[in-house]
Amino acid sequence: MEIHRDSDQADDPAQKVSVSMPASRIAAVKARVGSRGFSAYLNAAVERQIQRDLLDELLQASEDETGPIPQAMSDRATEALRRAEALASSDAWSGSGTQDEDTRKDSTWRDRAAD
Numbered sequence: 001m002e003i004h005r006d007s008d009q010a011d012d013p014a015q016k017v018s019v020s021m022p023a024s025r026i027a028a029v030k031a032r033v034g035s036r037g038f039s040a041y042l043n044a045a046v047e048r049q050i051q052r053d054l055l056d057e058l059l060q061a062s063e064d065e066t067g068p069i070p071q072a073m074s075d076r077a078t079e080a081l082r083r084a085e086a087l088a089s090s091d092a093w094s095g096s097g098t099q100d101e102d103t104r105k106d107s108t109w110r111d112r113a114a115d
Contacts (some may be wrong), residue, residue: 014039019042029041
């Protein structure tokens with residue numbers, strides 16, 4: 001399975017698309033990254049979803065080959081994912097929301113994840 005990274009996108013020209021989403025979600029994204037970082041934020045979210053989809057496919061293929069994952073292991077993985085999601089949604093993870101636009105532009109979710 002191939003997962004595209006940002007460095008792979010240098011040769012992949014951008015295309016404009018129209019996306020419908022609730023106004024409150026649009027406002028939440030703009031509050032985090034400003035209007036100039038909106039596309040990059042959505043691009044990162046789509047990349048993460050594709051990676052999750054690929055992981056689900058890989059896990060299903062593995063389960064098809066070797067049988068189901070032991071329940072204890074599945075429970076540990078589920079709890080780890082819940083903790084990661086809680087951390088990602090906390091103020092400590094997302095920042096205070098008071099950065100100026102230039103700082104927000106340069107501070108992607110990947111930069112925060114590396115901290």
